[in-house]
Amino acid sequence: xxxxxxxxxxxxxxxxxxxxxxxxxxxxxxxxxxxxxxxxxxxxxxxxxxxxxxxxxxxxxxxxxxxxxxxxxxxxxxxxxxxxxxxxxxxxxxxxxxxxxxxxxxxxxxxxxx
Amino acid sequence: xxxxxxxxxxxxxxxxxxxxxxxxxxxxxxxxxxxxxxxxxxxxxxxxxxxxxxxxxxxxxxxxxxxxxxxxxxxxxxxxxxxxxxxxxxxxxxxxxxxxxxxxxxxxxxx
Numbered sequence: 001x002x003x004x005x006x007x008x009x010x011x012x013x014x015x016x017x018x019x020x021x022x023x024x025x026x027x028x029x030x031x032x033x034x035x036x037x038x039x040x041x042x043x044x045x046x047x048x049x050x051x052x053x054x055x056x057x058x059x060x061x062x063x064x065x066x067x068x069x070x071x072x073x074x075x076x077x078x079x080x081x082x083x084x085x086x087x088x089x090x091x092x093x094x095x096x097x098x099x100x101x102x103x104x105x106x107x108x109x110x111x112x113x114x
Numbered sequence: 115x116x117x118x119x120x121x122x123x124x125x126x127x128x129x130x131x132x133x134x135x136x137x138x139x140x141x142x143x144x145x146x147x148x149x150x151x152x153x154x155x156x157x158x159x160x161x162x163x164x165x166x167x168x169x170x171x172x173x174x175x176x177x178x179x180x181x182x183x184x185x186x187x188x189x190x191x192x193x194x195x196x197x198x199x200x201x202x203x204x205x206x207x208x209x210x211x212x213x214x215x216x217x218x219x220x221x222x223x224x225x
Contacts, residue, residue, distance in 0.1 A: 004157075033212065043158075045212035056211050090157050092213070101207040102148070105157035 001026055004093050004106035012112045018079040021109045025072050025093030032074040033103060034066060035090040043090075049074055050096060078111075086113045117141070118202045123220040126196075132189040134219055136202030139183040144206050147178060149187050150215070151198040158201070158215070161187065192223045 005024045013019050025032050034046040045058035049068035066076040072093075078085055088110050092103040119137040126132040138147065149161040162169055162176045164185075169176045175188040189196055201218040 006157075035213070043213065043215045045214075048211050058212065088155065088157075102160055102163060103213060104160055105150075108155075108157045110155070 001028075004091055004104055006089075006091050006106040006109050008109060009107060010110045010112075012114065013081050014114050015081055015083060017081050018077065019081060019111060020075055020077045021089055021091075021111075023074045023076075023091030023093075023106060025074070025091075026104055029093035029095050029104075030072055031094045031096040031101075032068055032072060033092045033094075034074070034076050035092065036060075037088045037090055037108070038086075046076065081113045083113050086111060117145075117204050118216060120200070120202055120216065120219045122217060123222070126189075126192045126221060126223050128194060128223055128225050129191055132192040132196065132221060132223070134187040134189075134200050134202075134221065135184065136187070137184045138202070138204045141182050141204050142206075145204040146207060147176065147182075147185050148203050148205060149174070149176065149200065150203070150213075151196075151200045151221075152218075153195075153198040159198075161200075192221075194223050194225065197221060197223045 007022045031050045033048040036044045047054055047066050048056040052068045063079045068074045088108045090108045091106045094101045094103045146163050146165050148163040150158040152158045162171055162174050164176045178185045199218040199220050201215040
């Protein structure tokens with residue numbers, strides 16, 4: 001099976017711009033979670049989608065949003081970029097269901113805001 | 115993850131087994147032990163998980179003590195590509211929808 005894919009892998013933007021990141025989960029996986037990872041804050045949960053619905057949300061401002069499509073692919077959007085949004089954005093998919101629901105991560109999108 | 119304690123770093127010789135300890139003395143009965151690793155600037159990679167019994171897959175073995183208060187991840191034949199930060203976490207998969215990594219153990223495999 002192909003793993004989780006994320007596009008683009010690298011992105012450079014300037015303050016005030018917006019950005020859209022894409023994630024394709026492992027085939028058959030229905031849950032997609034997004035994380036932000038920075039050296040200072042570590043891994044921080046953004047939101048989780050299942051069946052096109054946001055089920056869980058982390059403590060991020062409304063500038064961060066996402067969606068999931070019927071094929072489980074997901075996108076996240078960050079509007080009005082700030083310097084502090086520079087980070088590695090990770091997508092993780094899981095099959096959902098059962099006691100051993102494991103999350104598998106993609107390679108990440110490295111966002112740099114100048 | 116505040117529920118686990120790992121040594122900050124360790125070295126290992128290439129070709130030798132790497133034994134990574136993790137302490138989780140407050141683990142509850144329905145929490146699984148999960149291991150991930152992250153090679154610099156890449157996405158975290160799932161390694162293995164277990165509840166009570168020892169587990170083995172193509173990447174590693176997981177040894178969980180009988181009282182479940184600690185575990186050891188074993189990389190049987192470490193290679194240079196195993197150099198990474200290794201994270202041990204405990205979670206109830208169906209409840210703990212968000213992952214949280216602590217500082218982990220930085221493993222350096224030396225030729």
